[in-house]
Amino acid sequence: MSSPDIAGILEHSKELDRLRKEQEDVLVDINKMHKKLQATPELVEKTGDNSLTKLKALYTHAKELSENEVSILLGCSVSNMLVSQLDALLPSGPPGQPRRRIEGNDQKRKRMKTDSDLSRITTNVRSQLEAYASLKGEQVAAKVTPDEADKDEWFVVKVLHFDKETREFEVLDEEPGDDDEGGGQRKYKLPMSSIIPFPKRSDPSTASDFPPRSQVLAVYPGTTALYKATVVNGHRKRKTEDYLLEFDDDEEEGSLPQRAVPFHKVVALPEGHRQ
Known part of the structure; x- marks a missing residue:
């Protein structure tokens, strides 16, 4: 095999190593984001939080890297020739080639795991939304921070409606305090983070x-x-x-x-x- 052929093999090998290293870094970032969301799922409900956007961008980047790797290996006649040339260079049964396949399987398992984690997070969020929607007509604890106040006020309210799109509750304070200037019952629109369901009296x-x-x-x-x-x-x-x-x-x-x-x-x- 000529020197230019070997040089081409080495160049493609360096590019593959770079892509795989970058894939590993992206997978680490994805797993960190999963742990963060699992530990504090309420983050996604906060206004201005872009955790899910960042996670989507990481998955998109990982997909592009994977496609680039496949393109180098199988996407053109040069890559097909590279595979055959590598087979010719390597003696039968060396540890190097099986190790490549094992590493590829590890990459696949990692991607499958992260996909499974994302699916579990999505399912948990969906279940939580369904549970909140079922609170209509129930009494819950609600947090209201009055204007220019340095503390939160919690009181019992009745859930009128839960909007899954905006993820906001519409609640009714059926018994406002004596110091309430408006008098009578008051309605509020509150985020999910300001609502805590009570244990069920019947359960x-x-x-x-x-x-x-x-x-x-x-x-x-x-x-x-x-x-x-x-x-x-x-x-x-x-x-x-x-x-x-x-x-x-x-x-x-x-x-x-x-x-x-x-x-x-x-x-x-x-x-x-x-x-």
């Missing part, structure tokens, strides 16, 4: 067993407002039993009274809660 198994001293968000007895509280007894004998809680800033005679709150009026404390 105690949907309630959580919070460990003692953990913090929760609970409806203060006699009101429709939710406040941060500390669990006194997390291990209830029966799922239908009330939680015994101590609400923050609820001091009586220098101590925090312990108040019973129904299991279907207690939810986990949201991350980054401000109150």
Whole structure:
């Protein structure tokens, strides 16, 4: 085989190595994005978040790299000649050629895994949207941040509608507080991140067993407002039993009274809660 032939083989080999290295880097970035979305799926609901756009761009880039690799190997007569020349150069049964095939299979398995991860994320998001749509007519905990306020307010509202396209809830505050200037019932449009479904009264198994001293968000007895509280007894004998809680800033005679709150009026404390 002439020197120009060998030079061509080496040039194509370098290009293939470069493409495969770039594919590996893209796969690493895709897996990082999957882990990020799986850990914090609420990110995609935030206005201005472009996580899914970035993920789509990574998949598009990976597809282009894969097509370029195939084009170099099989897309023209030069590449076909390259394969036959490599077969002629390599002795039978060396570790190099099988190793190439194994690496190719690994690449395929990685792509299959990332495709499966993306499919699982898409299915989870779709299931979550269906679950939120089923909340119509139900009472939920809703977060409203008043203008010029430095804290969030949580209260019980009724779900009127959930728009899957905009991913917004339309809710009704059926019992606004005495300090509400408008008076009467009020409607709000809120993002998914501002809504927390309550455990179902008819299904105690949907309630959580919070460990003692953990913090929760609970409806203060006699009101429709939710406040941060500390669990006194997390291990209830029966799922239908009330939680015994101590609400923050609820001091009586220098101590925090312990108040019973129904299991279907207690939810986990949201991350980054401000109150």
